[in-house]
Amino acid sequence: MKRYSDIIVIGAGASGLAAAGKAAEKGASVTVLERNEKAGKKLYITGKGRCNLTNNCETRDFLSNVVNGQKFLQSSLYRFPPSYTVELFESLGVKLKTERGNRVFPVSDKSSDIIKALKEYATANSELVLNERVTDIKKVSETFEIKTERGNVFESAKIVIACGGKSYSSTGSSGDGYTFASRLGHTVVKPVAALAPIKLRTSVSAIEGLSLKNVGVTVSGDGFSESGFGELLFTSDGVSGPVPLTLSSLINRKNLKGAVLKIDLKPALSDEKLDIRILSDFQKYSNKQLKNALFDLLPRSLIPFIIDYCRLNGENAVNNITRKERERLLNSLKGLSFEIDSLYGIEHAIVTSGGVSLKEINPTTMESKLVKGLYVVGETLDVDALTGGFNIQIALSTGFAAGESAGGSINNG
Numbered sequence: 001m002k003r004y005s006d007i008i009v010i011g012a013g014a015s016g017l018a019a020a021g022k023a024a025e026k027g028a029s030v031t032v033l034e035r036n037e038k039a040g041k042k043l044y045i046t047g048k049g050r051c052n053l054t055n056n057c058e059t060r061d062f063l064s065n066v067v068n069g070q071k072f073l074q075s076s077l078y079r080f081p082p083s084y085t086v087e088l089f090e091s092l093g094v095k096l097k098t099e100r101g102n103r104v105f106p107v108s109d110k111s112s113d114i115i116k117a118l119k120e121y122a123t124a125n126s127e128l129v130l131n132e133r134v135t136d137i138k139k140v141s142e143t144f145e146i147k148t149e150r151g152n153v154f155e156s157a158k159i160v161i162a163c164g165g166k167s168y169s170s171t172g173s174s175g176d177g178y179t180f181a182s183r184l185g186h187t188v189v190k191p192v193a194a195l196a197p198i199k200l201r202t203s204v205s206a207i208e209g210l211s212l213k214n215v216g217v218t219v220s221g222d223g224f225s226e227s228g229f230g231e232l233l234f235t236s237d238g239v240s241g242p243v244p245l246t247l248s249s250l251i252n253r254k255n256l257k258g259a260v261l262k263i264d265l266k267p268a269l270s271d272e273k274l275d276i277r278i279l280s281d282f283q284k285y286s287n288k289q290l291k292n293a294l295f296d297l298l299p300r301s302l303i304p305f306i307i308d309y310c311r312l313n314g315e316n317a318v319n320n321i322t323r324k325e326r327e328r329l330l331n332s333l334k335g336l337s338f339e340i341d342s343l344y345g346i347e348h349a350i351v352t353s354g355g356v357s358l359k360e361i362n363p364t365t366m367e368s369k370l371v372k373g374l375y376v377v378g379e380t381l382d383v384d385a386l387t388g389g390f391n392i393q394i395a396l397s398t399g400f401a402a403g404e405s406a407g408g409s410i411n412n413g
């Protein structure tokens, strides 16, 4: 037997729960189908388990952190800005705090509190069906027929695809949303990793785990160059941390063949000033070996790596270092360069870039321009932003916008 609802939402992540709650508020009958045994599995791991819910900034500043979909997101973000999210969660009993860079977290530092509140909001007037993976969607005249893995069939006047992207698939987002949208006639921009660590061709395993603060990083390649400043972490085969993650989102649609990542270890010093600084350290440690003369300049674990990188002999006494050798040291401190291999795979990306083409979606309502009654929200869309609470807010804003439109139009007949 088919079960009918006005609206069926596929996926109980941030975007699906927001859409369901808003549509039900408007008086529509809503059913949410979620493949997992619980709602919000990805939200649980966000912000290292603390959930960076949103970014408490003006919409204009928010949009400058959006990498793909800036123009598209304007309407939903002005209608449902971060302040709307903050008010909603506080009204649901979650105390929030704002940290460095306007990042909003629950005071409890527990993402489970965010999930609990959002689930409460979504299911106050709608039904949530768990362990129900949708496998097929068909439009049959004016209604949608939705089939699930367990053999159940649902029917609705409208559907909201809120299946997320393709990264961290163990949380449920394995790309089903793209398959459904494409079967219904939509263009899907190739999903690629965003906010992902960068793999390097040179081995950096010797400095794995080393974290550098206040460094300048530039990635450049065929026709592009992007720079950032801040923190970087060496992994076993590449770099991660805030700056590389941001840069990964800016270069993920570029051809990375031959691309180079350059680290300026001393961005506050010009070449001349750094040379004076090196000379003064060499004077201070004039009787020491080179490997014991760089402690004031570099973290200990980086010293042997840099000496190797510059092809210098660490056993050499400092007063034997030639001008040319000093120059090599200076150049590597100002531009430690590595050839980029690739970005880590989409599975390890914090968000997926790419997705349902924005040209085919109404930016105010999230309704498809091709299929009446079909809505697409959250990471399934070709939108992505930098870290800082922007991605969850995008999921919520697009979800609210779809819920308001789908629920409102049901109510108005």
Ligand SMILES: Cc1cc2nc3c(=O)[nH]c(=O)nc-3n(C[C@H](O)[C@H](O)[C@H](O)COP(=O)(O)OP(=O)(O)OC[C@H]3O[C@@H](n4cnc5c(N)ncnc54)[C@H](O)[C@@H]3O)c2cc1C
Binding pocket: 010, 011, 012, 013, 014, 015, 016, 033, 034, 035, 036, 039, 040, 041, 042, 043, 045, 046, 047, 048, 051, 052, 053, 054, 132, 133, 134, 135, 162, 163, 164, 165, 167, 168, 171, 172, 173, 174, 176, 177, 349, 350, 351, 377, 378, 379, 380, 388, 389, 390, 391, 392, 393, 395
């Ligand atoms: C490790 C990590 C940390 C992050 N930290 C932050 C952060 O602190 N702040 C921030 O803003 N962003 C963060 N993000 C990004 C953010 O979590 C996502 O952008 C956001 O959750 C996307 O919401 P969504 O609703 O579009 O998708 P999802 O949250 O992925 O939800 C999609 C839901 O659809 C369900 N589903 C999929 N296919 C089907 C199907 N066929 N049938 C039924 N159900 C289905 C899935 O099981 C899932 O529950 C982080 C991401 C990761 C991986």
